[in-house]
Amino acid sequence: MKKYLRVINIIVLFFLFRVMMSCCMLSDCSCGDDIIPYSFNRTKIVNIDNSGIYGSETSSNELKRAAVAFSLKLSDTNFTYFDYYAATSRPNFGFSGAYALTKDCDPVFESTARINTITIITEQNLNASISAGQNVTEQFLVRLNSNPQSGLYETLENAITQIRYKGYPFVVINFYLKIPVENNSAQFSFNISLSDGTEVTATTNLITITD
């Protein structure tokens, strides 16, 4: 009986030790400088309803003629729930599903590639002079966040140089069409050329243009 109790005590102490390790009591609990790399292997385009003062993402495929706007998100399929992942990625002897820290340590991600260029092709006729298949990149302006009081728009060329690749495991760029769509529908393809030589694409839904 005493032997069993001794074995149980050792096992309990072992797992108690692992719990304490999870709580960072016995090791250095600094946030550390580890940066988690991520890649742009997923794209998502959401429509923006910019008819009012503040633009907002919308699931509707109807946009106003002069307020066509989209939000392009580039992210990594491995980090859909990146907070959870970061918490469990901390390598120590403790339980991966348990952790407690004296301060919040937000994980820091950094993309392995940079955006070189973005090309936008219209899949539908925009007006009498811009037909389907044409490059309409110059007709779009961008914003790196959605707050209208954060400033005016930027050209895509300027905005690309200001993208922050370190922080969260995604990049969001909002695109705003400068010219009204004269057709009754619109659709655009975004071709993103990355610094590692890869290209990713994203295509908007077929948009119904309303007045």
Place this chain on the structure above:
Amino acid sequence: MEKRILLSFLLSLLSVFVLSQNTKKTVSFFIGNQGKYCGQTTINSNPDFLNYIDADGFNGDLIYIGFQGKATIKEKYKVSAIVGMYSDLAPVNYIISAAYYPKEKIGYGASFIGYPEYISDYFQHFNIYVPGLFPDLNTNYRQQRVYNYGFAVGPEYSIKSPKVDLLLRIHAGLRRESVFSDGLYQKRVDDNYIVRYNFETIPSFSPYLFPEVELNFKLFSKNSKEFGVRLHVAGEFTKRRMDYTKTTMEWTSEQKQVEQITSAKRNYSKYDFDFGIYYSW
């Protein structure tokens, strides 16, 4: 920072006078009322920011309390500093003067005035309804403080009697205000179009007249020490305008259109009226 340096210098100067022989020192405490009148101009396509001066104060005329320190040396040199504070009790309202009296009643002096004023809700101009436009994306109440200051010189007249001391001062000089700047965003309804307007004033000096009257009524006196009540009125008369540059940026900040907007001059006047007690020795 400049106000603190000026005030420190003046306090030091007053201290020197205090320690000097043949110096009459006076300290006063008072409560007063400040009012302003600023003529309005016609609104055209661009705002005139002087139309939005808080002439009546936040709740009517501005009430202030303050202190005065005066020193008279050998009846020939007179220096005075008045510091007023509004409801926030910040010493922001100044009248500082120094004079030389070659004769008993007539002297020549210089004065410096400084005081703040609010410009409030100055983009009302854009809130006139324009179909198809959000005229101002910032719906918060706007208010800024500008500081006015002036320097003047001129003659003074001072008479003393057993019961009343009177000082009359009429100075003329140049005044201006500090820079005021702000901007707003506008956006079209159902449209991605957005425009930013930046405004920055171009202050310039303008001549002003500064009359001042001070009456000291002696209530008690003994061995060259006096106690009494003090009445003080000061005015400022000038013609002001607030020119500015207007920078227009449509869609992006890369293409800017800069215009110089000149506003019309209008009559501006300010008065300070305060009443208090004084003690001199």
